[in-house]
Amino acid sequence: MSFLEVRNLSARVKGGxxxxxxxxxxxxxxxxxxxxxxxxxxKSMIGKAILGIxxxxxxxxxxxxxxxxxxxxxxxxxxxxxxxxATCALIPQDPLTALNPSRRxxxxxxxxxxxxxxxxRQRAEERxxxxxxxxxxxxxxxxxxxxxxxxSGGMRQRILIASAFAAEPKxxxxxxxxxxxxxxxQKQILKLIAALQARHGTALLFVTHDLGVxxxxxxxxxxxxxxxxxxxxxxxxFFRAPKHPYSAALLAATPKYTxxxxxxxxxxxxxxxxxxxxxxxx
Amino acid sequence: xxxxxxxxxRVITTAVTLLGVAVIVFFVIxxxxxxxxxxMLPPGATAEDIANLTARYGLDKxxxxxxxxxxxxxxxxxxxxxxxxxxxxxxxxxxxxxxxxELSVLALGMAILIGGAAALTGTRLRETRVEGGIDxxxxxxxxxxxxxxxxxxxxxxxxxxxxxxxxxxxxxSLELPFVTDFYLVESVLRLRxxxxxxxxxxxxxxxxxxxxxxxAIIGQLLKQSLKETMHLDYVTLARTQGYSEAKVIWSQALxxxxxxxxxxxxxxxxxxxxxTVIIERLFSYEGLGNMAIDAVINRDLPLIQGIVILFAVIxxxxxxxxxxxxxxxxxxxxxx
Ligand SMILES: Nc1ncnc2c1ncn2[C@@H]1O[C@H](COP(=O)(O)OP(=O)(O)O)[C@@H](O)[C@H]1O
Ligand SMILES: [Mg+2]
Numbered sequence: 001m002s003f004l005e006v007r008n009l010s011a012r013v014k015g016g017x018x019x020x021x022x023x024x025x026x027x028x029x030x031x032x033x034x035x036x037x038x039x040x041x042x043k044s045m046i047g048k049a050i051l052g053i054x055x056x057x058x059x060x061x062x063x064x065x066x067x068x069x070x071x072x073x074x075x076x077x078x079x080x081x082x083x084x085x086a087t088c089a090l091i092p093q094d095p096l097t098a099l100n101p102s103r104r105x106x107x108x109x110x111x112x113x114x115x116x117x118x119x120x121r122q123r124a125e126e127r128x129x130x131x132x133x134x135x136x137x138x139x140x141x142x143x144x145x146x147x148x149x150x151x152s153g154g155m156r157q158r159i160l161i162a163s164a165f166a167a168e169p170k171x172x173x174x175x176x177x178x179x180x181x182x183x184x185x186q187k188q189i190l191k192l193i194a195a196l197q198a199r200h201g202t203a204l205l206f207v208t209h210d211l212g213v214x215x216x217x218x219x220x221x222x223x224x225x226x227x228x229x230x231x232x233x234x235x236x237x238f239f240r241a242p243k244h245p246y247s248a249a250l251l252a253a254t255p256k257y258t259x260x261x262x263x264x265x266x267x268x269x270x271x272x273x274x275x276x277x278x279x280x281x282x
Numbered sequence: 283x284x285x286x287x288x289x290x291x292r293v294i295t296t297a298v299t300l301l302g303v304a305v306i307v308f309f310v311i312x313x314x315x316x317x318x319x320x321x322m323l324p325p326g327a328t329a330e331d332i333a334n335l336t337a338r339y340g341l342d343k344x345x346x347x348x349x350x351x352x353x354x355x356x357x358x359x360x361x362x363x364x365x366x367x368x369x370x371x372x373x374x375x376x377x378x379x380x381x382x383x384e385l386s387v388l389a390l391g392m393a394i395l396i397g398g399a400a401a402l403t404g405t406r407l408r409e410t411r412v413e414g415g416i417d418x419x420x421x422x423x424x425x426x427x428x429x430x431x432x433x434x435x436x437x438x439x440x441x442x443x444x445x446x447x448x449x450x451x452x453x454x455s456l457e458l459p460f461v462t463d464f465y466l467v468e469s470v471l472r473l474r475x476x477x478x479x480x481x482x483x484x485x486x487x488x489x490x491x492x493x494x495x496x497x498a499i500i501g502q503l504l505k506q507s508l509k510e511t512m513h514l515d516y517v518t519l520a521r522t523q524g525y526s527e528a529k530v531i532w533s534q535a536l537x538x539x540x541x542x543x544x545x546x547x548x549x550x551x552x553x554x555x556x557x558t559v560i561i562e563r564l565f566s567y568e569g570l571g572n573m574a575i576d577a578v579i580n581r582d583l584p585l586i587q588g589i590v591i592l593f594a595v596i597x598x599x600x601x602x603x604x605x606x607x608x609x610x611x612x613x614x615x616x617x618x
Contacts, residue, residue: 051522056409078526085524097515102537102612108516111533116524160519 001069002026003203004050004171009063011045011054011227019045019058021228021279027171032197032204034214034235036250037224043207044093046224047173050205052077052084068170085116089164091174091193095156095181099148106144109163117167131162134199135192154185158192165196172197175207190217211254215239223247228279246275292605296598303594304356304587308349311586318365318581339365341583352587361591362584366577371588375570379592380463381451382562382569386555388466388485389492393554394547396493397500404501405508405531416501423498428557432491432564439487447484449566456480488565492557496550503546507539541612548604552597 004027011020019042027033035043048054050065052072065072068087072080092098100108109131110124119127125144132140135158148156157177164172174193178186194217197204206218214221214235221238223231223246231244242248252265319335336342340351355362361371404416426434440448452458452465456477460468466485469477511517512535520534521527559571566572570589577585 053518053521081521081524081526084522088522090519090522092515092519094515098519100516100520100534100538112520112523112525115529 001066003029003031003068004205005064005066006046006050007064007066009046009049009065010061011049011058012061014057014059018061019227020049021226023063023224023227023229025222025229025232027203027205029170030201030203031220032194032206032218034218034221035205035207035224036209036211036214036221038250039209041224042227043209043224044175045227047090047175047205047207050084050171051088051090051173052080082116085112086167087170089167089169089172091157091161091164091172091177093176093179095153095160098160099156101148103147104144105146105148105151105159109144109159109166113166127166128162131166132159134165134196135159135162137162153181154189157181157185157189161189161193161196165200165202168200169202171203171205173205173207176209178213179208193217211251223250225275226279230275230279244275245271292602296602299598300591300594304353304591305349307587307590308352309345311581311583312345312348316581318583321581322365352584356591361588364577364582364585366580366582367585371584374573374585375588375592377463378568378570378573380465381567382555382558382571384464384466385485385489385562385567385569386492386551386558389489389554390496390547390551392489392493393496393500396497398504400497400501401504401508402531402536404505405512405535406528408509408512416505420498420501423494424502426495428491428495428554429560429564431494432488432561435487435491436564446487448487449484451481451484451568452477453480453484484565484567488558488561488567491561491564492554496547496554499550500543500547504539504543507542508535511535511539537611541608544608544611545604548601551600551604555593555596555600 004025006023006025009020009023010018012018023042023046025033025035025046035046037043045054045058049060050067050072054060060073063073067083070083072084075083099105106125106128109128110121113119113124113127114121128144129140132143137143137155137158143151143155143159151159161177164174177193178189181189190213193204193206196202197217204217206214208214218235220232220234222229223244225246231238231242231247233243233247238247239251242251246267249265249267249271253267255264319332319339319341323331323335333342340348343351352362359372361375363369364371364374367374400416400420404413407413423431436448439446447453458465458477459472459474462468466478466481469475469481508531512531514535517530517534520530525534558569559574561567562569562571563575570592574586574589576582577589
């Protein structure tokens with residue numbers, strides 16, 4: 001059985017239309033799965049549903065989120081929180097807002113290791129020091145004593161990555177972890193995540209709207225359109241022969257790294273109409 | 283370096299403020315009608331008696347002349363002599379100050395505790411009926427001024443259910459071993475908790491009257507900033523790490539949300555100290571405010587001046603303290 005199985009998950013805005021429609025998605029132990037789709041497709045909602053941080057306005061209307069054999073949706077909130085806290089982690093989208101401005105970096109990495117996971121303070125601090133080294137921060141001892149506003153966006157994202165790996169989670173959800181960064185920094189951060197994932201063998205659900213990124217770091221991918229998974233493929237197969245017309249159109253609309261402006265095709269209206277009809281009625 | 287500059291600037295502005303207050307008070311209380319000398323003498327005193335006494339207090343000189351004589355004394359630490367009480371103003375005022383400080387700080391503590399608890403509870407149970415109830419209670423607390431709360435409290439806890447004292451600072455028959463005028467503090471330090479209890483039972487209602495409106499203001503503002511903070515990414519991240527909602531509010535949201543409230547508390551605390559004037563009168567509490575009202579009624583010019591200057595010093599001191607605390611709590615200011 002997969003480490004994570006999202007089965008037929010449906011969600012909607014309270015009193016509104018559906019956000020997720022029968023979402024089916026698996027992540028094996030150690031697998032890197034891309035979750036792609038255009039902005040507003042519901043990619044972040046899936047990540048939030050797994051981690052238990054859905055906005056109050058959103059309610060789950062059906063399905064299961066099976067993590068390590070247990071359906072999270074059936075657990076009491078406190079138990080679920082502990083289970084997710086111990087086995088999963090989030091690399092957030094915007095490193096500028098994801099660190100608490102009034103607390104030192106060190107405390108933000110170590111506190112939960114001590115508070116939630118019961119580590120000794122010394123062990124947590126040694127771990128933080130080692131991890132900052134792993135994400136290639138020079139002078140980690142100094143950085144641990146600094147406040148977020150003293151550090152650049154790239155540095156902060158490195159810290160958040162280190163923090164995500166700190167407790168050796170089984171699964172990390174990375175929600176567009178490079179979108180908010182400078183283009184030059186994006187590549188470094190991407191490499192770093194890939195390297196740490198490989199070294200620690202952590203399963204990764206990599207949310208992005210960038211197929212180029214997927215081709216670099218992921219083994220498999222799920223394509224989301226309007227809250228529905230329309231394709232689930234191995235990355236190599238997907239780029240050779242996408243199964244779904246919408247995927248093919250999406251691929252044609254993605255710039256190639258070798259020649260960014262060659263033969264770009266916007267997703268045709270007819271394809272959008274077809275996939276919309278399929279998602280909403282199929 | 284920058285810190286030293288800021289501090290120096292602060293000292294200068296404080297000095298100018300105090301001078302301004304001194305000038306205004308000095309002139310205003312001499313221009314308004316009412317003659318302190320006339321109030322001291324028995325009816326039927328001769329014009330000569332009046333002239334003699336007027337000269338003794340220097341009130342026959344021109345107002346600017348009087349100001350420079352008084353100002354010169356103040357610079358040497360001599361605030362003059364009270365006309366009605368016949369004692370040095372400085373000693374009188376400093377003797378009463380501790381009573382007022384203890385009352386104000388107790389009231390402030392109660393306001394922070396009540397307001398803070400309301401804000402935290404309201405945030406934890408946001409969008410429920412409990413939050414609605416807290417909002418309504420705060421609205422009520424704010425629509426009534428402190429002295430009316432004083433009257434309500436006297437009626438309820440002094441008359442209907444007389445569980446607390448409504449008059450004075452301490453039961454007069456008690457033997458007091460104190461060497462300072464900080465009775466409450468000293469009773470605790472001397473482990474005389476019987477006296478602490480007696481003092482508190484006198485202070486509770488006036489302190490509560492002062493605290494209620496401030497508690498409501500603190501509660502409203504703190505809850506608002508807490509709720510805004512709860513949507514921020516670092517709070518969400520803490521949730522994914524296994525922290526409970528209560529812990530997230532307390533250790534992630536509160537340290538950031540508290541900053542705007544802190545500034546407000548500083549300003550409001552000076553209003554609260556101003557409120558002690560009437561509240562002390564209402565509860566016959568022997569503090570500075572009560573003395574101020576007597577001084578005004580008796581046109582005791584030197585005493586009024588001394589009290590006003592002291593209030594001004596306290597206000598500027600509180601503001602300075604707030605700014606320093608703010609800087610200490612906010613790392614972005616601490617590191618420039
Ligand atoms: N707090 C919220 N309340 C209601 N609807 C929301 C909220 N946040 C996002 N949505 C809606 O949910 C849909 C999916 O959003 P999201 O998962 O963030 O998309 P993305 O694929 O870009 O990550 C969007 O249409 C968005 O409008
Ligand atoms: Mg998103």
